[in-house]
Each structure stands twice: as C-alpha cells, then as structure tokens.
Amino acid sequence: MLKTQIAARLEAAFSQYGFAEPSVAQLKEACQVSLRTLYKHYPSKEAMVVAALAYRHQRYLAFLLHEHPPVGVESIIYIFNRLEQWMLEYAPHGCLSMNAIAAFPDNQQINEAVQTHKTAVHQFLAEQSQRDDLATAIFILHEGVSSAWPVLGRDAVTAAQQVLLTLFNEDQ
Template structure:
C-alpha cells in the first residue's frame, strides 16, 4: 500500500515539477515519507520516474473508459472526449511519458516503460474501436492530440474527432 501511495505522489510531483528540476529531497517531501522509505521502494530517481509513469498509465486507461459505451465508434468518440478532459485537467504541458523520454533519452528503463505504455494505448484503441486493423491510425490521432494540446488545445481534439469519423465510416 505504501509503495502505491508513493508512486501516486511521485506521479503528481513529476507532473507538477517536470523531470529535471525536482531533487530526490523534494520528491521525498512530496511523498511525505522519509528518504529511507523512498529509497527502500525506489532506489534511484529513474526508478521513481518509472513508478510514476506506470501508476499514471493505469490511471489513464481507467480514466479513458470511465462510463464508456462497450466498444465501437461510440466508445472511441468517448475515449477521445476523455482524452480532452485528461489533457485539460492532468496534462496541460503534454504527454508525461514523452516528457520523461525527452528528459532521459538514453535511459533504457524509462525508454522501455514509455514504449510499453504507447503500445498498450495503441492496442487498447484497436480493441475499443473493434477495428484492430485501424489501431495505428487511431493511435496516431491520439498522439497528435496529446502532442498538439499545449499549442492548440481543443482544436487538436476536434480535428482528431472529425478524422476518426471519416476513418471509421470509410472502412
């Protein structure tokens, strides 16, 4: 339980402060634990980042399907509406995974964590749309929204939603 609580606090801290700026002492304070407890569960800053990313991954996928229709085009539209809410409420500076990768491009553990997250999202979109053959296209629209959000906000979401309707109605 304490390990999950620390991961949740780390997610919040990295989301707020970014990845380069917070020292381990600042992260310890954000988690409201001793340095010994923090290092017991996450022995390095990189492992703290991975814990935060993994926690966020689970929270994100759960958030996307909250009150969603079972599957198909309505489910995908709902997921993209939820993506807009997520960006507004939890990721106004863009995708936390991509930000972590940008801050630590050579770190294999962070790189693999981000790749796993992105592949899971791609697979998830294919499954939810009932169109696994369109998983890559839907994923690219998803990534486009999260990348463009800090610059054009809702405009990215609305454009992606129009593209989804076109994509799914053509097939």
C-alpha cells in the first residue's frame, strides 16, 4: 500500500514539476516519507520515474473508461472528450510519458515503460473503435492532441474529433 501511495505522489510531483527540477530530496518531501523509505521502494530517480509512469498508465486507462458509451465512433469521440478533460486537469504540460523520454532519452527502463503504455493505449483505441483499419490513425490523433495541447489547448481536441468523424464517415 505504501509503495502505491509513493508512486501516486511521485506521479503528481513529476506532473507538476517536470523531471529535471525536482531533486530526490524534493521528491521525498512530496511523497511524505523518509529518504530511506523512498529508496527502499525506488532505489534511483529513474526507478521513481518508472513507478510514476506505471501508476499514471493505470490511472489514465481507468479515467478513459469512466462511463463511456458502447464501442464504435461514439466511444472514440467520448474518449477524446475525456482526453480533453485529462489534459485540462492532469496534463497541462503535455504527455508525461513523452516528457519522461525527453528527460531520459537513453534510459531503457523509462523507454520500455513508455512503450508499454503507448502500446496499451493503441490497443485500447483499436478495441473501442472496433476499427483495426483505423486504429493507428486514431492513435496518432490521440498522440497529436497530447503533444499539441500546451500550444493549442481545446482546439487540438476539436480538430482531432473532426478528423475522426471524417474518417468514420468515409467508410460508410
């Protein structure tokens, strides 16, 4: 239980402060544990990043699944509405996973955590759309919203949803 609480607090700290700014001492304070306890569960800053990313992954997928409509285009439009809400509330600086890769480009564990997350999101979007032929395009739109959010905000979601409706309508 404590390990999960620490991961949750690490996620919040990295989301708020980024990856370069917080020192391990600052992360310890954010987690409200001793340095010994923090290092017992996560022996390096990189391990702390991986834990935060894994926690965020679970939280993000649960967030997307909250009260969504049945599969198909309605589900995908709903998911993009949820993405907008997520960006407003939890990711105003863009995708935490991509920010982690930017901060630690050569760290294999962090890259694998991001790859796992992105693969699962791609698969989730394929399942919800029931359109394997559009799954990659939907995923790219999802990633585009996350990347463009700090610059475009809600306009990124609106543009992505318009493209999605066009993609789904062209095949009917």
